[in-house]
Structure formats: structure tokens, C-alpha cells
Amino acid sequence: MEFSWNQQQTEFRATVRDFLAQNLPDNWESIAHGPGSASQSEFSKQFCARLADAGLLVPHWPRQWGGREADAWSSFILAEEMWAAGEPRGGQYMNVNWIGPTLMRFGTEAQQQRYIPPMAQGETIWCQGFSEPEAGSDLASLRTKAEKQGDHYCINGQKIWTSYAGEAETCFLLARTGSGKKGISIFLLPMDTPGIIVVEIPSLIGEGDIHEVFFENVMVPATAMLGEEGQAWDIVRTALSLERVGIPRFALASRMLQRAVDFLKQRDRFHSGAAEQAARAKAACEATRLFSYEIIDQRQKGITAGAEASVARVATVNCERLVAEFVVEHLPETLASGDPLLLAHHQRGIVAGIASGAAEIQLNLIATQLLQLPREPR
Amino acid sequence: MDFALNSDQITLSSALDKLVSRYLSPPTDFRGFCLTSDTLEQELEQGGFFEAAQIPELGPVAAAAMVERLARLPYTVEAALSMLLSAQLEGDWPRPFAVIEHGRPGRFVAQAGTLIILDGNQVGITRASPDLVESMDSLYGYPMGRLKSSAVYTPLSAADAANVHKWLRVALAAEAAGLLQAALDTVIEHLSVRKQFGRPLGSFQAVQHRMAESTVLARGVRLLALKAAWSEDAGDAALAALHAQESATRVVYDLHQFMGAMGMTLEFPLHLWSYRLKALLSELDGRAGQAKAVAALCFN
Numbered sequence: 001m002e003f004s005w006n007q008q009q010t011e012f013r014a015t016v017r018d019f020l021a022q023n024l025p026d027n028w029e030s031i032a033h034g035p036g037s038a039s040q041s042e043f044s045k046q047f048c049a050r051l052a053d054a055g056l057l058v059p060h061w062p063r064q065w066g067g068r069e070a071d072a073w074s075s076f077i078l079a080e081e082m083w084a085a086g087e088p089r090g091g092q093y094m095n096v097n098w099i100g101p102t103l104m105r106f107g108t109e110a111q112q113q114r115y116i117p118p119m120a121q122g123e124t125i126w127c128q129g130f131s132e133p134e135a136g137s138d139l140a141s142l143r144t145k146a147e148k149q150g151d152h153y154c155i156n157g158q159k160i161w162t163s164y165a166g167e168a169e170t171c172f173l174l175a176r177t178g179s180g181k182k183g184i185s186i187f188l189l190p191m192d193t194p195g196i197i198v199v200e201i202p203s204l205i206g207e208g209d210i211h212e213v214f215f216e217n218v219m220v221p222a223t224a225m226l227g228e229e230g231q232a233w234d235i236v237r238t239a240l241s242l243e244r245v246g247i248p249r250f251a252l253a254s255r256m257l258q259r260a261v262d263f264l265k266q267r268d269r270f271h272s273g274a275a276e277q278a279a280r281a282k283a284a285c286e287a288t289r290l291f292s293y294e295i296i297d298q299r300q301k302g303i304t305a306g307a308e309a310s311v312a313r314v315a316t317v318n319c320e321r322l323v324a325e326f327v328v329e330h331l332p333e334t335l336a337s338g339d340p341l342l343l344a345h346h347q348r349g350i351v352a353g354i355a356s357g358a359a360e361i362q363l364n365l366i367a368t369q370l371l372q373l374p375r376e377p378r
Numbered sequence: 379m380d381f382a383l384n385s386d387q388i389t390l391s392s393a394l395d396k397l398v399s400r401y402l403s404p405p406t407d408f409r410g411f412c413l414t415s416d417t418l419e420q421e422l423e424q425g426g427f428f429e430a431a432q433i434p435e436l437g438p439v440a441a442a443a444m445v446e447r448l449a450r451l452p453y454t455v456e457a458a459l460s461m462l463l464s465a466q467l468e469g470d471w472p473r474p475f476a477v478i479e480h481g482r483p484g485r486f487v488a489q490a491g492t493l494i495i496l497d498g499n500q501v502g503i504t505r506a507s508p509d510l511v512e513s514m515d516s517l518y519g520y521p522m523g524r525l526k527s528s529a530v531y532t533p534l535s536a537a538d539a540a541n542v543h544k545w546l547r548v549a550l551a552a553e554a555a556g557l558l559q560a561a562l563d564t565v566i567e568h569l570s571v572r573k574q575f576g577r578p579l580g581s582f583q584a585v586q587h588r589m590a591e592s593t594v595l596a597r598g599v600r601l602l603a604l605k606a607a608w609s610e611d612a613g614d615a616a617l618a619a620l621h622a623q624e625s626a627t628r629v630v631y632d633l634h635q636f637m638g639a640m641g642m643t644l645e646f647p648l649h650l651w652s653y654r655l656k657a658l659l660s661e662l663d664g665r666a667g668q669a670k671a672v673a674a675l676c677f678n
Contacts, residue, residue: 279672287598367586
């Protein structure tokens with residue numbers, strides 16, 4: 001067993017930190033009013049273009065698409081440093097982590113040529129049209145319909161909770177072309193197609209984060225379908241396995257915990273009760289860090305993580321929660337005004353157990369897959 | 379970063395697995411609180427397992443992994459301090475090791491060759507002798523003992539005392555990791571078999587979620603313990619011990635809850651692990667002690 005970084009990994013982390021030191025403006029933390037806000041999206045396009053120039057946007061991608069085939073550790077170190085800085089890539093982290101790689105695997109040449117280069121240049125924002133009013137954790141019950149009409153599909157229906165929809169140029173859309181799980185297809189849908197209406201939902205997370213998206217007779221050419229008709233479920237499962245360890249939220253949680261402790265120490269408020277609570281949160285953050293590294297270690301060795309990824313996700317939710325509770329109890333001024341990154345962390349923390357698979361679903365997976373407990377009758 | 383054991387560590391772990399394969403189940407007629415085995419102890423001695431981790435290729439990670447493995451057995455043996463602390467002490471101190479904290483009863487005190495004394499801010503060490511200690515009955519699944527009178531000990535320097543504290547924390551976390559896993563395993567088996575309302579208890583989501591949460595905690599303790607053994611860092615040791623005590627509190631309650639009345643019997647072995655975990659809860663000043671250390675060591 002080896003818990004240290006090798007020289008190459010240490011140097012890579014230093015490179016990313018240097019880049020951040022030089023390219024994140026001093027007022028960056030107040031630019032991001034919310035991860036999907038117009039100002040953040042605008043900023044991300046300049047920032048990601050610079051990342052791309054420095055070879056730090058898609059280092060783990062194949063050379064053909066502008067990457068250098070960096071290993072799983074490099075892409076995770078990159079993700080840790082970006083998230084710990086408050087995720088200046090905004091919604092573009094999705095392109096880099098899974099939308100791009102999914103298109104490389106399942107897209108037609110025309111789709112790849114159209115969509116991948118702008119992602120590799122950091123110029124484009126995508127949104128993910130998955131959840132619907134009646135299809136959240138039970139995604140397979142989605143109803144948005146795509147009806148074949150000649151060489152087009154006509155899309156009608158509604159998505160909800162769609163992040164970045166207000167700023168996105170393209171939507172990775174799931175729509176029903178038949179019945180059951182095998183009746184769902186994926187469309188790569190330009191958001192300026194007539195018939196799409198985006199309505200922002202004011203939220204606790206920040207400006208421009210979640211939306212309703214309505215589709216009214218939206219005509220999309222059949223060539224916009226990713227993969228075969230009815231292949232969505234398989235593609236999404238593969239796509240999400242690229243992303244299963246999830247966002248390295250522990251990196252920002254850990255950093256914000258330290259920041260909150262610093263504030264308290266400066267104000268002589270780090271008393272024993274606060275110290276105990278901070279210590280518990282720190283232990284949870286460090287356990288989560290190790291769970292995540294264990295999965296990356298497996299990925300590096302070509303092993304796809306099973307329910308271990310759900311263990312990491314649940315641990316992530318726990319540590320986010322402990323840090324958020326610590327901050328709100330001992331540094332209540334955070335939610336009123338003050339440090340923008342601490343505030344942003346608190347706002348985004350609420351998402352940890354909900355986005356990309358509710359924590360309860362992860363617990364189901366741990367119970368049935370890892371502990372082999374009998375499934376609940378349905 | 380590599381979470382796999384190296385080839386030497388794998389060889390050692392296979393040898394230990396083979397040795398313990400004869401000790402995986404308690405005797406069918408066992409109805410006691412504390413289960414020990416002289417032959418297990420002898421086999422570990424003869425096989426050189428207590429000193430094995432002093433070989434550089436094996437190291438404290440291998441020791442922590444062995445402690446975790448042994449703690450999963452229904453039989454208890456003093457392995458944690460022999461394997462993780464002993465090599466840190468100057469001089470030749472005979473095993474088994476036991477800790478006397480604030481003059482209270484402790485695990486393995488009556489069997490100990492060496493006593494570590496935690497007395498206020500001081501840490502001391504002394505040889506144990508039969509006239510100094512006595513065994514006592516307890517609910518804890520360990521052989522418990524106490525001092526008959528106050529012990530005369532050699533105080534350690536502040537640096538050595540800190541080092542002892544560090545390794546006691548690693549030892550506690552590694553032991554707890556094994557106990558948590560074994561306790562979970564035994565309850566999972568019951569939940570898969572026992573039916574109520576026509577279906578296995580383990581198919582109820584209310585049960586599944588709490589078992590899953592307990593699993594997350596137990597696995598976290600194991601990784602933190604191994605990391606601390608590897609890094610030999612006092613902060614890592616405090617994090618591991620804190621997470622161990624924190625998790626034990628929660629997991630022990632839930633597991634007994636899910637066992638229902640069967641878990642109250644001495645026939646079902648859950649108490650062998652759960653009441654050992656209870657013994658660990660108060661050690662090294664409990665969660666507050668660990669949290670204080672984390673706060674001092676892990677924040678800039």
C-alpha cells in the first residue's frame with residue numbers, strides 16, 4: 001500500500017495550482033453568483049479556453065481530440081484542484097468528464113466533428129435533459145416524447161431541474177421513442193431550436209442554476225440521435241460510470257472547513273465545542289478522500305468500480321453535511337454576508353445528496369450489491 | 379497512491395488467513411462474554427506474526443492489516459499493541475501489552491507482560507507482574523483486569539509519550555475496523571435469513587439504509603487506520619481513532635436493534651464484537667480526546 005503521490009503527480013498538481021494562481025482573478029469568488037449564472041458561464045468560456053491552451057482542459061482525452069491520454073489520477077487531481085477553487089469551469093466540467101468521452105464512444109463522425117472540438121477548446125456549454133416532473137430518481141419513467149416524422153423527430157414534453165440550461169448551447173436530451181427502458185433515446189439538441197422554452201427556477205443554490213425546459217413541437221433531424229433508437233439506457237449507464245465517483249466535493253469541503261477554522265481562530269471563537277465538531281467533519285472529509293482515491297486506483301488498474309462508488313458518494317454527502325453544519329452553527333454570519341466562497345460552498349452543499357443519483361438510491365445500491373441484502377419486493 | 383498490498387504483504391496476509399481459518403467460529407456451546415484461545419496465541423507467537431511487521435517490506439501497514447483481520451475473529455488476542463506499538467519502544471518489553479488509563483480497568487491487564495500507564499499528561503511504562511494485577515469479570519468481550527495497587531513506572535519523555543499516543547490511536551482504529559466489519563457481517567447473515575411479514579428483514583429499506591450507512595462508516599475506519607499506519611502521522615492517527623469511536627457508537631446501536639431479541643442472547647455472537655467496541659469507546663479519553671488531538675494536529 002502506498003498513500004503518497006509520485007513525482008509526476010506532485011508536479012501535475014503544482015502545475016494546476018500555478019495555473020489557478022495566475023488565471024483566477026482576485027475577485028473570482030464574487031463572480032460566480034451561482035454555478036449556472038450568466039457571469040459564471042461567461043467567465044468559464046474565457047477560463048476554459050486558457051485551460052485548453054495550457055493543456056489542462058482535457059488532458060485525459062485521446063490525442064485525436066486534443067488530449068494527451070493522461071491517466072485517471074491526472075484527471076482526478078485536476079478535478080480536485082478545480083473543485084477546491086470553487087469550480088471555475090462551471091458547467092463545462094460535464095463536457096470534460098463524460099459528455100465528450102460519451103460522444104467519442106457512441107457518436108457519428110459528423111456528431112464528433114461538430115461537438116467535440118468546441119468542448120476541447122472550452123468554448124461551449126451543455127445541459128443535461130434528464131429529470132422530469134414525474135421522473136426524478138425513477139428516471140426510466142420519463143415521458144418527454146420524440147415521434148418520428150420522416151427524417152425528423154418531433155419532441156414534446158418537459159424537463160426540470162436542468163442545470164446550466166439558461167446558458168447552454170446544446171442539450172444532452174433523453175426522450176421516449178417507445179415503451180419501457182428500451183424505449184428511450186438520446187438527442188443532441190441545439191438549444192436555439194424553435195419550440196424550446198427555458199424558465200429559470202429561483203433556487204437556494206444560486207443564480208441560474210436550475211430550470212424548467214419546455215419542448216413544444218421541437219423538430220430535430222434524425223441525425224441528432226446519439227447511438228441507436230432505444231439505446232439511451234445503455235449509453236447513459238456507460239456515461240455515468242465514467243463519472244461514478246462524482247465530483248470531488250471533499251476537496252472544497254475540506255478547504256472550507258480549514259477556512260472556517262481560520263476565521264474562528266482569528267476571532268478567538270474556536271472553543272472546545274467548535275473544535276470537536278470541526279474534528280468530526282475533518283475525519284469524514286478524509287475518509288471520503290480515501291474512498292475516492294481507492295476508486296481512482298481501481299480505475300487506473302482497469303477495474304470498474306461497482307457499489308464502492310456509491311460508498312464514496314454517501315461518504316461525500318456526509319462530509320459535505322458535517323462541514324455545512326459546522327459552518328452554520330459556529331460561523332452564522334456566512335449565510336448573511338461575508339466570505340463568498342464559504343457562502344457558495346454552503347449553497348452548493350445542499351445538492352450533494354440529490355444531484356446525479358439521490359443518496360437514498362446509493363444506499364439501496366450498497367445494501368443490495370455490496371452487502372447482498374435481498375432486494376425490496378416491487 | 380496504490381491501495382493494493384505489496385507481494386510481501388499479500389504473502390503474510392495469506393499465511394494469517396490460513397492460520398485463523400481454524401478460529402472462524404465460536405464453539406457451539408459457548409455462552410460467555412469473553413472468548414480467548416491459548417492455541418491461537420501460541421500459533422501466532424510461533425509463526426512470528428507479532429514481530430513480522432518489523433521487516434521493512436511489511437511495515438506498520440501490514441501490522442494494521444493483521445490487527446484488523448484478527449479483530450474479526452470471535453476469539454480475541456492482544457495483537458494490536460504487540461504488532462503496532464512494541465517496535466516503537468526502546469528496550470525489550472514482553473508482550474502482551476495493556477494500557478492502564480487514569481487507573482481504570484483495561485483490556486488484557488491481567489495477562490500483560492508490559493503495562494503502558496496513561497496518567498494525566500504523563501505516559502509511563504512498566505513490567506507487569508502477577509502480584510501487581512488481577513483479572514475481573516466484565517461485559518466487555520475482552521479479558522479485563524486492573525491494578526491491585528498503584529504502579530511504579532518509568533515516565534517517558536514528551537516526544538516518546540506523543541509517539542506512544544499516536545500508535546495507541548492507530549492500534550485502536552485498526553482493531554475497531556475489524557470489529558465493525560465482523561459485527562456487520564454477522565448481522566447481514568441474520569437479516570438475509572430471518573423472515574417477517576413473509577420477506578427477509580434485510581429486504582426492508584428502513585433496515586437496508588442503516589446497514590449501508592454503517593458499512594460506509596466501517597470502511598472509512600479501515601482506510602483511515604491503514605493510512606495512519608502508513609503515514610505514521612499523529613494527525614492521521616487521531617483522525618482514524620476519532621472516526622473509529624464515532625462510528626462504533628452509531629453502528630453498535632443499529633446492529634443490536636436489527637438483531638432484535640436474538641441479539642440479546644449469549645448464544646448469538648454479536649456481543650463478541652459489539653461489546654469489544656464498547657470497550658474501545660472510552661479509551662484514550664474517548665471521542666473528546668481524539669477530537670482535541672485532531673483539532674490541534676489537523677488544522678493549520
